[in-house]
Amino acid sequence: MTTPTVTITDNITGKTSECPVLVPTYGPRVIDTKDLYKDLGMFTHDPGFMTTSACRSSITYLDGDEGKLFHRGYPIEQLAEHSSYLEVCYLLLYGELPTRTQFEEFEYQVKFRSNVHERVNHMYSGYMYDAHPMSIMVGVMGALSSYYHEALDLKDPVDRDLTAKRVIAKMPTLAAQCYKYAIGHPFVYPNNSLGYVENFLNMMFSHPMSTYIPDPVAVRALEVMLILHADHEQNASTSTVRLAGSAGANPFACIAAGMVTLWGPAHGGANEAVLHMLNEIKTPENIPKFIARAKDKNDTFRLMGFGHRVYKNFDPRSRVIRKVCHDLLGHMPANVNTRLFDTAMTLEEIAVKDEYFIERKLYPNVDFYSGIILKALGIPESMFTVMFGLGRAVGWIAQWLEMMQDPDFRIGRPRQLYVGSRQRDYVPIEQRG
Ligand code: ACO
Numbered sequence: 001m002t003t004p005t006v007t008i009t010d011n012i013t014g015k016t017s018e019c020p021v022l023v024p025t026y027g028p029r030v031i032d033t034k035d036l037y038k039d040l041g042m043f044t045h046d047p048g049f050m051t052t053s054a055c056r057s058s059i060t061y062l063d064g065d066e067g068k069l070f071h072r073g074y075p076i077e078q079l080a081e082h083s084s085y086l087e088v089c090y091l092l093l094y095g096e097l098p099t100r101t102q103f104e105e106f107e108y109q110v111k112f113r114s115n116v117h118e119r120v121n122h123m124y125s126g127y128m129y130d131a132h133p134m135s136i137m138v139g140v141m142g143a144l145s146s147y148y149h150e151a152l153d154l155k156d157p158v159d160r161d162l163t164a165k166r167v168i169a170k171m172p173t174l175a176a177q178c179y180k181y182a183i184g185h186p187f188v189y190p191n192n193s194l195g196y197v198e199n200f201l202n203m204m205f206s207h208p209m210s211t212y213i214p215d216p217v218a219v220r221a222l223e224v225m226l227i228l229h230a231d232h233e234q235n236a237s238t239s240t241v242r243l244a245g246s247a248g249a250n251p252f253a254c255i256a257a258g259m260v261t262l263w264g265p266a267h268g269g270a271n272e273a274v275l276h277m278l279n280e281i282k283t284p285e286n287i288p289k290f291i292a293r294a295k296d297k298n299d300t301f302r303l304m305g306f307g308h309r310v311y312k313n314f315d316p317r318s319r320v321i322r323k324v325c326h327d328l329l330g331h332m333p334a335n336v337n338t339r340l341f342d343t344a345m346t347l348e349e350i351a352v353k354d355e356y357f358i359e360r361k362l363y364p365n366v367d368f369y370s371g372i373i374l375k376a377l378g379i380p381e382s383m384f385t386v387m388f389g390l391g392r393a394v395g396w397i398a399q400w401l402e403m404m405q406d407p408d409f410r411i412g413r414p415r416q417l418y419v420g421s422r423q424r425d426y427v428p429i430e431q432r433g
Contacts, residue, residue, distance in 0.1 A: 043415040064310035085226040092398040113169035114190035133178040142256035176203035231395030237261040246412040268385040274305040274371035284346040305368025321369040
């Protein structure tokens with residue numbers, strides 16, 4: 001069968017370029033433009049990568065128009081209902097669901113590596129007492145590159161696999177340490193007799209003076225939240241990890257670079273913004289006032305946690321997380337946050353019935369519910385993006401592994417449309433007007 005092509009003609013010179021058309025499993029066909037410069041002396045221009053595919057990937061597929069999200073072909077709804085976070089990690093890394101023996105071996109390999117070098121624990125004291133946890137996460141994750149650099153051969157698949165397990169293993173320990181440092185509590189070491197999520201909650205909330213018993217409903221809520229955040233194909237932070245990795249950089253430093261990108265409010269900061277908004281609304285009685293502001297074109301206020309750039313139908317993750325959120329709130333005893341949760345649930349109820357939101361397909365997104373879940377679990381708002389990163393770490397490292405094995409792998413080097421000055425001659429300072 002001949003490869004389909006698209007012919008691009010330069011109407012000025014009359015030259016043409018025959019570009020192969022690549023056919024994906026799902027999604028739009030892709031024009032391969034890599035010979036365009038050779039054939040026509042031209043680049044393509046696409047700020048924000050709105051229509052540019054930068055790699056071949058077989059990890060995640062999402063369709064924003066249809067509201068679909070698959071990991072290795074499995075719908076996210078099925079993974080969230082039946083799987084565990086560690087099993088999803090295995091799936092993302094190796095492409096298949098594990099057998100029981102494979103899973104047990106993988107779980108052992110991850111747990112075995114959950115501790116961090118004691119010297120890492122000393123790094124925290126260099127941070128301001130009120131440093132944002134993301135600034136600390138970026139630093140301590142980057143610091144792991146100093147522990148695993150000389151002995152790490154990026155060309156060796158065994159070393160790369162070990163790196164992936166180390167990243168997944170150490171993320172919860174570092175995340176919990178950031179929290180403990182902020183509140184001035186002693187660090188809690190990982191406990192390998194606990195499951196991945198229980199161990200994280202234990203490192204967050206246990207204390208030398210008392211025993212902490214994680215609530216199974218809370219554990220499941222966090223487990224589902226991590227599964228829903230595990231990967232989202234070539235988003236900004238993942239693309240950052242790939243770009244840094246394409247230069248052959250140390251993978252722990254690449255993950256730190258991904259973390260930097262995630263920290264941006266346009267990416268990982270929305271769940272925190274939801275809580276700020278709910279605190280501002282204060283009580284359910286104030287909701288109509290804020291809905292009116294969200295609709296007012298002269299007001300910059302938007303309902304945080306509503307709408308999505310890619311999902312214009314619905315975000316498939318929202319349906320799953322909505323149920324988890326409602327179950328969790330129904331299960332929790334009334335506490336100081338009850339009013340905040342009432343406000344959130346009333347806001348959801350009012351907004352989904354409002355014509356303005358219906359017409360524009362503005363549904364509550366995954367961040368709306370994840371922010372509420374994290375709050376209900378007792379995790380402070382400043383830690384919300386760290387929690388997103390905890391889930392996403394596997395996506396970053398799985399995409400890095402895929403890139404390192406790709407035969408087309410080469411350093412990422414975008415081109416540009418230069419619009420600056422033409423060549424001119426240097427003028428000595430005393431002659432400049
Ligand atoms: N509240 C009120 N109105 C909104 C909202 C909102 N949250 N989101 C969009 N609109 C309106 C816009 O004013 C616009 O109205 P118009 O057609 O009358 O001018 C229309 O809906 C379309 O909005 P756009 O800005 O074109 O949509 P876009 O795709 O660019 O924005 C975005 C998507 C950024 C997510 C937006 O919906 C938003 O700001 N939401 C709030 C922030 C948020 O929750 N972000 C998290 C996204 S999920 C994630 O990152 C995992």
